[in-house]
Amino acid sequence: MDVSLKHPAIAGQEFRPDLLALNESGEVQLWVECGTVTSHKLDKLTRRYRNARIITLKETYHDAETLRKTIEKHKVQGADRVEIWAFPNRMFQEWFNAVEGTVDIVGESAERSFNLVVNAVPLQFDFLTA
Numbered sequence: 001m002d003v004s005l006k007h008p009a010i011a012g013q014e015f016r017p018d019l020l021a022l023n024e025s026g027e028v029q030l031w032v033e034c035g036t037v038t039s040h041k042l043d044k045l046t047r048r049y050r051n052a053r054i055i056t057l058k059e060t061y062h063d064a065e066t067l068r069k070t071i072e073k074h075k076v077q078g079a080d081r082v083e084i085w086a087f088p089n090r091m092f093q094e095w096f097n098a099v100e101g102t103v104d105i106v107g108e109s110a111e112r113s114f115n116l117v118v119n120a121v122p123l124q125f126d127f128l129t130a
Contacts, residue, residue, distance in 0.1 A: 013048065015041060028052045035059070037067070039074040046078030054082050057127070061086040064130035085112060085127035094123060 003010060003020050009028050010016065019032035028049045033041075033056045045054050058064040064086035071079045087095065098121035107116030112127040 013044075015045065030055070032057065039071045039076050042071055042079075042082055043074070043076040046076060046081055050078070056082065056084050058084060058086045058130075059092040061088070061128050061130065064128065068130040084130040086130060088125050088128050091123070091125045094121070097121075098123065 003016055005011065005013070005016060009020070009022055009026055017031045018034040019030070020028065021030035023029040029051075030053045031045055031049060033054075035057070037056050042054065042056075045052075056064075056067060058067060064084045067084050071082060076082065095118070098118040100119070103119060105116055105118050107114065107123075109116070112129070114126075115124045117123070
């Protein structure tokens with residue numbers, strides 16, 4: 001979802017999420033970052049959105065572990081509230097290859113589990129957590 005920095009939920013700050021969910025009151029309930037994210041940004045997010053889930057998606061479990069170590073090293077406030085999810089094995093590449101042009105996705109998801117058909121490519125996986 002492309003969210004403008006003028007949106008009331010994130011107005012007055014310099015960051016935009018890759019994915020955002022709001023509660024009934026219009027407050028940030030879920031903030032998702034995909035790929036590269038700095039410990040500085042995560043520190044600001046955990047301070048600003050104390051009641052929101054903050055999730056980062058990483059390509060590999062190694063990348064997820066590296067980010068976990070980085071945010072602990074830099075003493076990110078609320079680091080324990082930052083959920084770091086990673087695609088298992090080579091699933092990111094399968095996902096990446098399936099998502100091209102017009103995207104048609106059908107399936108089910110539950111928390112970290114996905115059972116999808118993406119552009120006629122079946123994908124089933126559970127995100128790993130670091």
